[in-house]
Amino acid sequence: xxxxxxxxxxxxxxxxxxxxxxxxxxxxxxxxxxxxxxxxxxxxxxxxxxxxxxxxxxxxxxxxxxxxxxxxxxxxxxxxxxxxxxxxxxxxxxxxxxxxxxxxxxxxxxxxxxxxxxxxxxxxxxxxxxxxxxxxxxxxxxxxxxxxxxxxxxx
Numbered sequence: 001x002x003x004x005x006x007x008x009x010x011x012x013x014x015x016x017x018x019x020x021x022x023x024x025x026x027x028x029x030x031x032x033x034x035x036x037x038x039x040x041x042x043x044x045x046x047x048x049x050x051x052x053x054x055x056x057x058x059x060x061x062x063x064x065x066x067x068x069x070x071x072x073x074x075x076x077x078x079x080x081x082x083x084x085x086x087x088x089x090x091x092x093x094x095x096x097x098x099x100x101x102x103x104x105x106x107x108x109x110x111x112x113x114x115x116x117x118x119x120x121x122x123x124x125x126x127x128x129x130x131x132x133x134x135x136x137x138x139x140x141x142x143x144x145x146x147x148x149x150x151x152x153x154x155x
Contacts, residue, residue, distance in 0.1 A: 003105045004048050006094065014051055018044045034119045041106075041120040049098055085148075092142040100135040107132065 001011035021043050022029075029039060093101055099121070106112045106120060114132070118125045 001044065003109055004101055005051060010051065014047050017047055038120045045102060088143065088146060088148055092139050092146060095142045096135060096138055099131065100138060103131055103135055
């Protein structure tokens with residue numbers, strides 16, 4: 001949730017809503033041979049879409065950004081540089097469409113396989129592979145537009 005909304009407080013709120021909604025509709029759940037988590041991810045996807053739609057109507061600046069302190073052995077410059085790169089990457093990901101954001105989070109944060117992602121996103125495995133490659137290309141393009149000058153590795 002955090003990677004999709006960028007706010008720890010909002011992510012916690014949406015997560016609680018996912019489980020509240022799932023608990024309230026558990027009697028409607030039908031086992032179709034896919035993991036139960038796919039049903040939860042679908043609920044989460046819908047709630048995040050609602051959150052983005054509602055938040056696009058008001059402009060807020062988060063004051064609760066998490067600051068990672070550098071380890072004692074790290075040079076301050078490298079820590080600042082790494083933090084800036086992470087912020088730029090998250091900004092680039094958030095500029096992508098909801099489907100592309102969801103795919104990248106499921107792939108790189110949740111470490112799910114293409115088959116598992118296909119079930120969650122209700123697509124074929126081939127469609128997930130295609131979307132994955134298009135998403136990486138779009139992210140690279142977005143990072144270049146935002147002025148990223150570092151090396152972007154191709155897969």
